[in-house]
Amino acid sequence: MQPATLCYPIRNERVLLIRKKRGLGEGKYVGPGGKIEDGETPQETVIREVEEEIHVTVAAPTKVGEFEFVFGNEPKMFVHVFRAEEFSGVPQETPEADPRWFDFKNVPYDEMWEDDRLWMPHLFSGVTFSGCFQFDSEGEQMVEHELVTGVDF
Ligand SMILES: Nc1nc2c([nH]c(=O)n2[C@H]2C[C@H](O)[C@@H](COP(=O)(O)OP(=O)(O)OP(=O)(O)O)O2)c(=O)[nH]1
Numbered sequence: 001m002q003p004a005t006l007c008y009p010i011r012n013e014r015v016l017l018i019r020k021k022r023g024l025g026e027g028k029y030v031g032p033g034g035k036i037e038d039g040e041t042p043q044e045t046v047i048r049e050v051e052e053e054i055h056v057t058v059a060a061p062t063k064v065g066e067f068e069f070v071f072g073n074e075p076k077m078f079v080h081v082f083r084a085e086e087f088s089g090v091p092q093e094t095p096e097a098d099p100r101w102f103d104f105k106n107v108p109y110d111e112m113w114e115d116d117r118l119w120m121p122h123l124f125s126g127v128t129f130s131g132c133f134q135f136d137s138e139g140e141q142m143v144e145h146e147l148v149t150g151v152d153f
Helices: 042-054 116-125
Strands: 002-011 014-020 033-035 057-059 062-071 074-084 086-088 097-103 129-135 142-149
Touching: 002 042, 002 116, 014 042, 033 042, 042 057, 042 074, 042 097, 062 116, 074 116, 116 129, 116 142
Parallel strands: 002 074, 062 129
Antiparallel strands: 002 014, 002 033, 014 097, 057 086, 062 074, 129 142
């Protein structure tokens, strides 16, 4: 399964999301991130991708969750989810991403992957999680999910 990452910069009860401009999930709000390249640790991928996508420099991102992402019977991604409270630089729009801050209470779940509303509240409250989210073969609707919390990484 393709390993990938997501990063959620957090400050003052707000989270930095991107509107993804191309690739899997185009048009949706997600965290910055992307596929892990050969020889990289997930943490190194997060630092590289956040820099590339919105020109923000993340320090010491913490892994808070992981999930399998399945389309039909085809495993699509294994995603490591990070939370970052230390970062610098003003978020910039790039060809890949349009960044925007949201209050925890105002996250645009209707414009996000359907599973995100299940685990993002845990990300905000600092509870670790592990999940498996199965979508239809087009990746449009979630058909099954499993989620456990309080996982050690
Ligand atoms: N928020 C959220 N993000 C997800 C879900 N599933 C999933 O793969 N992602 C993320 C993980 C990765 O950051 C991203 C997919 O990797 P990517 O951005 O490199 O993929 P891509 O098709 O654009 O590939 P490329 O630009 O590298 O060619 O989507 C999900 O259910 N929710």
